[in-house]
Amino acid sequence: MDEQAFRLEVRQFIHKHFPEEWRFPSYRLSLRKTESWQRMLHEKGWGAPSWPREYGGMGLNPYEQIIFQDEMDKAGVNIAPNAGITMLGPLLIRYGSEEQKKSYLPDIMSGKTIWAQGYSEPGAGSDLANLRTSAVLDGDHFVVNGQKIWTSFAHEADMIFLLVRTDKDAKKQEGISFLLVDMKSPGITVKRITNISGHSEFCEVFFDNVRVPQDSMVGAINKGWSMAKSLLGSERITLGSPKIAKYPLSLLKNLAEDKGLFADPVFTSRYTEIKMDVDDLNAAFVRFADVLRRGEELGPEVSLLKIWITEAFQRVTDMLVEYAGEHGCVDEMLVLSQGSTLHPANQYFISRPSTIYGGTNEVQRNILAKAVLQLPG
Template identity: 55%
Template sequence: MTYPRTQGSTTDWTRMDDAAFRAAVREFFARHYPENLRYASARLRLDEVRDWYATLSEHGWIAPSWPQEYGGMGLDPGKHVIFVEEQEAHGVARVPDHGIIMVGPLLIQEGTDEQRARYLPRILSGEEIWCQGYSEPGAGSDLANVRTAAVRDGDDYIVNGQKTWSTLAQDGTHMFMLVRTDQDAKKQEGISFLLVDMTTPGITVRPMKTLAGHEEFCEVFFDDVRVPAANIVGEVNRGWSIAKALLTFERLFLGSPKLAQSALSRLGTLAVLTGQNDDPVFRERFAGLEMDVADLNALYRHFSGIVKAGGKLGPDISLQKIYGTETFSRIADAIVEIAGTGAMIGGRAPLGDDGFDVLAAFYNARPATIYGGTNEIQRNIVATAVLDLPRR
């Protein structure tokens, strides 16, 4: 396959007001996004969205927040939020975007000229797809406990260890990962940020099947994997601060109202199909969930407003992730509860003209409270960094 090298968008989006920009993004998705991929019930694999990735790349729309000089759209944070909101509203599936939203911005800010020249064009074209190597057994949300070791050997590092919950690593050509380069340092120190070619000898990828039957996550094993020392990003033993910065902005979108809004709409449809909509007890419960979603929207507007104004998100962004994922989970539980025997059927239950996938939201809600840092860890962040409560 030939991969075109995009030169980025030539439109100066900064001169366009927000309403006009929103309309342009909405029209682009309506014109170019495949109708059959809208509102996918599960994370799509690379082969399913490769053509869409190519379409975004060819139009210079694949990297909304990257500066235009590096092939991006050059959107400011406010317009980037609008871009994501319109993606969600149109039901646009995520492409394999770890390279776009994490590796690229990191290299632009912290990478060397050689790293930028080597990796950025291939991310834009889709020639190289990135996966994340953060979590490990015993180091999930508490990433400072990472034990995967990288030991210097001449011009290389020798990497040994294991990563887990790496999303779609079986489709990745490269991984960005946290490794321990100083075994004697305090746990938040001695961690480095390393880029690894997944075709390097000694790497084994093992997909894990979820409750829903999807192989969305993987375990990745490293056995004497030799990685060039030039693949360290930033300073050696200073990777922890980089990892934290990458996760902060992610939590805004992990707590997006999209999932809860979509699930609430599905709950309303199911209530009509099952006759529950005539039950005053259910209607009271539904009204409560509607108010929860309204509160979630208000919270999201608060934090997205900070971003749109050019401000930086603080530790209180954890509130968005907690409330967003838990509201989604409550609605997903309600769908299962009122579906009756339909909740026992995988795929589409015989409800309505086209059937109804009762379990889709339920399956998606299970990992939502875990990825991006478990909600228990988010509560600890709020307690110590926002409320200034004492640590035990």
């Protein structure tokens, strides 16, 4: 199928199956709320666009992935990233045992199992190797104690993948392992965090003597750091996806058309400049996505994506608030003449932490300076 035919097929499928009341929401929708959509994608064979076909994925090349996401953005599909699809699945395909692949991949793809990511901790965010959550082997189980924070939608998750410290005496990167944990396990407590927009998608997760079967470890004990780096690369390409800025950019376009802003040459110049920046990112994103598709490791230069798109995201939402006028400063939904809705302040608030999570942009710039430009530390 050629690219134009594929684009048309995706557009028609979304138009027919994606609920109208979910389009252009004021905040990103959770996987639990939209699990029926993931089931429909799975039944269509579209549950995992980037996974290889032999594991049930679509096997899309990077250009096709861009097309797929473009059509989602144009239709107002704004759903939280699926950590199982974008992060854990590719990691299991590469590092998991055959039994783990058989046990977990089908339910990830169908949406039956929703996964959370247990990485960041108090004092171990951008410097993840400082993590302190421990896992001590006791018979055929690990006993996990500690805390994770900024865990998106942990309150809705069925499972969580964790980085844990299994050797407190080893160098900090060498004593880390990768565990898969059932969120219904005794000893797990989830506390939601309310953010500045009034939503509570982030959580703290506490582990108090949580027993995890030994066969829930991915890879060898104390060898989780290489997998962590691989997954961080996948996270940074996810956080560097053009969709992060394209969705609010589509909202800005809707607002501009509604208010006749394209008649203003100053607005048109600013809009065109940022649109070109986001479009340019497509080419870089395709290059990095192709590295992952070939099963290779992403280099430190992937940090460029995260910096580029999150700062573009903030520039777009700055313009949304500015050009929405009085509607940009109040907690209310703006209904546009074409029927779409917009909450400028929420978009602004959502964009602010984007330069912090997944490793702050300051840390990303240090990575580029040291590892790519070879500047002295």
